[in-house]
Amino acid sequence: MVLSDHYLTFVKDQVELLAKVFAHVDVYVRYHPVTEISRVFPTPRLKAFRKDSLIDRTNMPESVSIHPVSLFYLPCDHQFKRIGERHYNAVEDRLQKSRVYPDLIHAHFIWPNGFVGAMLKKEYGIPFVVTAHGYDIYDLPFRDAEWKERIEATLNAADVVITVSNSNRECVERLNVTAPVKVVPNGFRHDQFYPMETELCRKNLNLPIDRKIILSVGNLVEVKGHTYLIDAMSEVVRERMDVLCLIVGRGELKHRLEKKISSLGLEQYVRLVGGKPHNEMPLWMNASDVFVLPSLRESFGIVQVEAMACGKPVVATKNGGSEEIVIPGKTGLLCDVADPRGLAESILRALDTPWDTNAIVKGSRLYSWESIRKDILSVYSDLI
Incomplete structure (x- = not known):
């Protein structure tokens, strides 16, 4: 299982590449329902994050299923702190209905996706990996004591923490985290990016x-x-x-x-x-x-x-x-x-x-x- 925000390109590419070694991959993509307004008011900025734009199956193997998860919240720190539990309830409800549980969870971004992965590991004992990509590790845990506690708890619940740079790892080391940390950078597609005239x-x-x-x-x-x-x-x-x-x-x-x-x-x-x-x-x-x-x-x-x-x-x-x-x-x-x-x-x-x-x-x-x-x-x- 992969948990992600907006099915970012570097997540999509990673899923496409790694799906070949798994029988099936479920991707839960969090999106904000207000972006569906772009169906009525087709502004370019909203259209890019519309649900049907997020579910990009280009080159994606048939073994990958993509599940949009709609979460409404106001664009403020207090509201963002509170969406973790709602995100978990939405994903866990789908798992209960399908009765199909993954062998591995990989969450991209510590909050709220990593929190969901940590809760699923606690409930079902599923191995859990979280990737700290950016603001979720160099910004969120240092905003206040509550954020620090939430981020540390999520990271410590992981079997392995991946982060994309050594500067990010230094941020992890400033926290009270005992989970193993590995630096694995994001990648690019060499079949798309190469010298042209x-x-x-x-x-x-x-x-x-x-x-x-x-x-x-x-x-x-x-x-x-x-x-x-x-x-x-x-x-x-x-x-x-x-x-x-x-x-x-x-x-x-x-x-x-x-x-x-x-x-x-x-x-x-x-x-x-x-x-x-x-x-x-x-x-x-x-x-x-x-x-x-x-x-x-x-x-x-x-x-x-x-x-x-x-x-x-x-x-x-x-x-x-x-x-x-x-x-x-x-x-x-x-x-x-x-x-x-x-x-x-x-x-x-x-x-x-x-x-x-x-x-x-x-x-x-x-x-x-x-x-x-x-x-x-x-x-x-x-x-x-």
Whole structure:
């Protein structure tokens, strides 16, 4: 059994890969019913999280069953704390009705999915693995004493805790956790992300051929640091004007970022191009000259690995996850977080550097799902 939020791409890919060694896999996907409003008001942001969008069966083996779990809660900390029990009741009710119980539970994100896994282990004695991906380990347990207690209890209930980076493991070590912890990064699909002809990709996306393209991909939220990237582009265009920065993503900061672009007079140099389907991302990666990840905090950042797999150098901040991936001078450059001037200098340097594309691609191979698959299966086989 897999417990996840919104059936994120890295979870879907992992399930697809690992399902081949199991007779059957049940995936319980938590979603917020308010997103169903998009059937009446078809806004792009809501549509991406609509129930029928979440149940993406592309390439998925027939042995995988996907079960949407609707949970309504107000977007506040108090409400989020309370959904764990409701999530457990919904999943446990379905198990009772089906009378089919799994041999293993793998929950992605400690809360609330990990809590559900911990409760199911307690009730039925099923081996339980939880993956701490990001905010659930570097943010939630340090908000207050109640969150700390909840997260520690869930982690200690697990037979194995997986987390995607060493910086995340350091967060676990700051807690009172006795369960074994293994670092297993997220992976990318090498059959989708590989070097393609840049000019052809640009033509397919109707992008200019004669400009240096800087690409950033991420939700338009504060932690992704796009405001600092826009400030950095103001510095970049003082040095060279043949550049175009494309920001792929959707989110609550869209209008604020648009105003910032306008106020700095960067309309010809920075574009918010909206969210794009994941299967289109290889085109955007290959159309670029440099990929930028300006995040204030990042547990791993699979997008930078996908860019590397396409042979593109990465300019990233020292955000916690990128330091473990980017090799300065070989696969990209690192700079301080929230430092537009330093980010601008790194972008300009990256644009002027003759990068070894083969070396960058080689640096990504460690993170292909084929490499990571054996680490996850090793965890599973020790428990079953």
